[in-house]
Amino acid sequence: LEPIYSLKNPRVKEWAALKQKKYRNQTGQYLIEGVRLVEEAIAADVEIVQVLASFERTNERLDQLLDQVRAKGIPVTECSDPVLAHVADTQTPQGIVAIAKKPEPVDGFLDMSQANANLVLLVDGIQDPGNLGTIIRTADAVAADAVFVSDNTVDPYHPKVVRAAMGSLFHLPVLEQSLPDRIDSLRQYGFQIIGSSSHQGDVYYNVDLRGPHALVVGSEANGISQELEPYVDKWLRLPMLGKAESLNAAIAASVMMYEVVRQRAR
Amino acid sequence: LEPIYSLKNPRVKEWAALKQKKYRNQTGQYLIEGVRLVEEAIAADVEIVQVLASFERTNERLDQLLDQVRAKGIPVTECSDPVLAHVADTQTPQGIVAIAKKPEPVDGFLDMSQANANLVLLVDGIQDPGNLGTIIRTADAVAADAVFVSDNTVDPYHPKVVRAAMGSLFHLPVLEQSLPDRIDSLRQYGFQIIGSSSHQGDVYYNVDLRGPHALVVGSEANGISQELEPYVDKWLRLPMLGKAESLNAAIAASVMMYEVVRQRAR
Numbered sequence: 404l405e406p407i408y409s410l411k412n413p414r415v416k417e418w419a420a421l422k423q424k425k426y427r428n429q430t431g432q433y434l435i436e437g438v439r440l441v442e443e444a445i446a447a448d449v450e451i452v453q454v455l456a457s458f459e460r461t462n463e464r465l466d467q468l469l470d471q472v473r474a475k476g477i478p479v480t481e482c483s484d485p486v487l488a489h490v491a492d493t494q495t496p497q498g499i500v501a502i503a504k505k506p507e508p509v510d511g512f513l514d515m516s517q518a519n520a521n522l523v524l525l526v527d528g529i530q531d532p533g534n535l536g537t538i539i540r541t542a543d544a545v546a547a548d549a550v551f552v553s554d555n556t557v558d559p560y561h562p563k564v565v566r567a568a569m570g571s572l573f574h575l576p577v578l579e580q581s582l583p584d585r586i587d588s589l590r591q592y593g594f595q596i597i598g599s600s601s602h603q604g605d606v607y608y609n610v611d612l613r614g615p616h617a618l619v620v621g622s623e624a625n626g627i628s629q630e631l632e633p634y635v636d637k638w639l640r641l642p643m644l645g646k647a648e649s650l651n652a653a654i655a656a657s658v659m660m661y662e663v664v665r666q667r668a669r
Numbered sequence: 670l671e672p673i674y675s676l677k678n679p680r681v682k683e684w685a686a687l688k689q690k691k692y693r694n695q696t697g698q699y700l701i702e703g704v705r706l707v708e709e710a711i712a713a714d715v716e717i718v719q720v721l722a723s724f725e726r727t728n729e730r731l732d733q734l735l736d737q738v739r740a741k742g743i744p745v746t747e748c749s750d751p752v753l754a755h756v757a758d759t760q761t762p763q764g765i766v767a768i769a770k771k772p773e774p775v776d777g778f779l780d781m782s783q784a785n786a787n788l789v790l791l792v793d794g795i796q797d798p799g800n801l802g803t804i805i806r807t808a809d810a811v812a813a814d815a816v817f818v819s820d821n822t823v824d825p826y827h828p829k830v831v832r833a834a835m836g837s838l839f840h841l842p843v844l845e846q847s848l849p850d851r852i853d854s855l856r857q858y859g860f861q862i863i864g865s866s867s868h869q870g871d872v873y874y875n876v877d878l879r880g881p882h883a884l885v886v887g888s889e890a891n892g893i894s895q896e897l898e899p900y901v902d903k904w905l906r907l908p909m910l911g912k913a914e915s916l917n918a919a920i921a922a923s924v925m926m927y928e929v930v931r932q933r934a935r
Contacts, residue, residue: 447912533799537917546910567917574912608931642930644812646713646840651803651833654923657916661924664908665874 406458406481410489415482418455418490418502424558427505433560435501436491438465443570445471450504454479457487457498465498472501492562505560508578521615522663523589524550525582525596527631528622529652532557536567537653538620543571545660550577551585555628582619586634589617595636598627599659601649604638612663620656672724672747676755681748684721684756684768690824693771699826701767702757704731709836711737716770720745723753723764731764738767758828771826774844787881788929789855790816791848791862793897794888795918798823802833803919804886809837811926816843817851821894848885852900855883861902864893865925867915870904878929886922 407415420426421434432452435444444451445468454472456465458481472479482490484498491500524542529535535557542550552559559568559577586596598619599607619635621627627635641655650658673681686692687700698718701710710717711734720738722731724747738745748756750764757766790808795801801823808816818825825834825843852862864885865873885901887893893901907921916924 537920540913540917541920543911543913544907544909544916569913571911571913606934608934641810641927642934643810644930645809645837647806647809647835647837650810650923651806651919653917654803654807654920657920658924658927661907664910668872668874668908 406483407486408483410486412486414480415486415490418500421490421502422492422562424561427558427560431505432502433505433565434490434492434562435503435565436493436496436499436562437566438462438468438497438499440565440570441472441499441501442468444501444503444573445475447570447573449573451475451477451501452504453477453502455482455487455490455500455502456480457482457484459484460498462498468499493566506576506578508580521667522547522660523594523617524656524660525585525617525619525631526550526552526556527582527619527628528553528555528625529620530557531623532561532563533567534623534651534653535559536564536569536572538656539564539568539575539577540571541653541657541660543568543574545664547575547660549575551580551582552577553582553628554579555622582631583634586617589615596634597637597639597659598632598635599655600626600638600640601643602640604640606642607639607659607662610637610639612666616663618656618659618663620652623652672749673752674749676752678752680746681752681756684766687756687768688758688828690827693824693826697771698768699771699831700756700758700828701769701831702759702762702765702828703832704728704734704763704765706831706836707738707765707767708734710767710769710839711741713836713839715839717741717743717767718770719743719768721748721753721756721766721768722746723748723750725750726764728764734765759832772842772844774846787933788813788926789860789883790922790926791851791883791885791897792816792818792822793848793885793894794819794821794891795886796823797889798827798829799833800889800917800919801825802830802835802838804922805830805834805841805843806837807919807923807926809834809840811930813841813926815841817846817848818843819848819894820845821888848897849900852883855881862900863903863905863925864898864901865921866892866904866906867909868906870906872908873905873925873928876903876905878932882929884922884925884929886918889918 594615860881860883
């Protein structure tokens, strides 16, 4: 097959459109950029529709990755570097971009009917892609069961979120859903809903977090939304000992997640 | 005085040059952008050389802030919006940019001769301005005594760091310094040097962190540098329970800082 050189090629236009949420939602597909992230996606058995690779590549690690891709039966399309740069959100996608399928929405409670699940995140309005990616990365690190994301949150399949999550997006379910609906379902499984705050509640390390808990993470500017506040069963206060008024949202969420780890290890 | 309209005005060029580290170092000055941050700087008694304000402003909060600025004897120069946008790193500096003086380097041990100090941060190679700003914000939140920054770290007075720190840069000393020199000085005051890791050391919450400690924060890509590794007295391991290989550097540092808070509250 001929490599693709033209930015006007209709397939190139379709791929580049995946930088926009609208087209990700229409197609159910998203972009994974760079050698490291595509390696992670392959290792995690993410469903990949197609891989675009630079025919100008001179990178052995990339060649090995493409062997793996082909061995999985995933089609590889060779492109010029300008075509790849046009499709990608990063300026240097390191010779490779994968087109992946978003996971299907889940109606029921994942595998939580098996009652192993005990920590989920409910992200309520985070706007910064770096913050959401970082939250997903920490959720993976603490082996949380899932991350549910409200529709007023940045799209978790935005290329900048995919990048900041450093592969963790492929390691646990990250799903868009109405949070009140999800909370109803979580409560049936005995979950308590917790939210962090700089001004209300008991100091977080004095609250028993060993049972199943769902942590609501509010937006950078406004915290947990008015709609969701009534659902919070326990407020956990993060002590502010200096002059800062609050923490970065990803930091606050991560301190909470590691407190859960600490308590459950006892 | 006439407002400044021209981007070619030599003073405008000098101010805009403060977006570059070279000119910040030459002049010892840096930029503070936006109403909220300048309010924080005024409240924290940061030394401000001059304030640039949009003469097109229609914002009452900004007018009140300018009254405070003038009451402190700080000169205010009126500029057109394009001039302000040119000087600022943000696209919308909300009608105000302050030119502030960086704090003087400190030879001795701050006020630590008073032996109150017990937590300092040593930042060794962080490149992302958002990460450094976030670390400074958490350091403020836990009432750390100071943040020392190596010269291979992003400049803490970079406008993006100033912004991400959300005012915390004005609340505690943030100083560039050779970290080995600083460590020598810290040890004389009984400090132990700690570093976090995803693969070595005791699990962090099992290590006694109540005495004076200095936390080394390594770079996003490479962790703590080879030069600094031999100085680390205790490695603290952050358990990785899922499939993530490591945490974001600001997250790891913040989890450690809040563990110090938890242990010292007992």
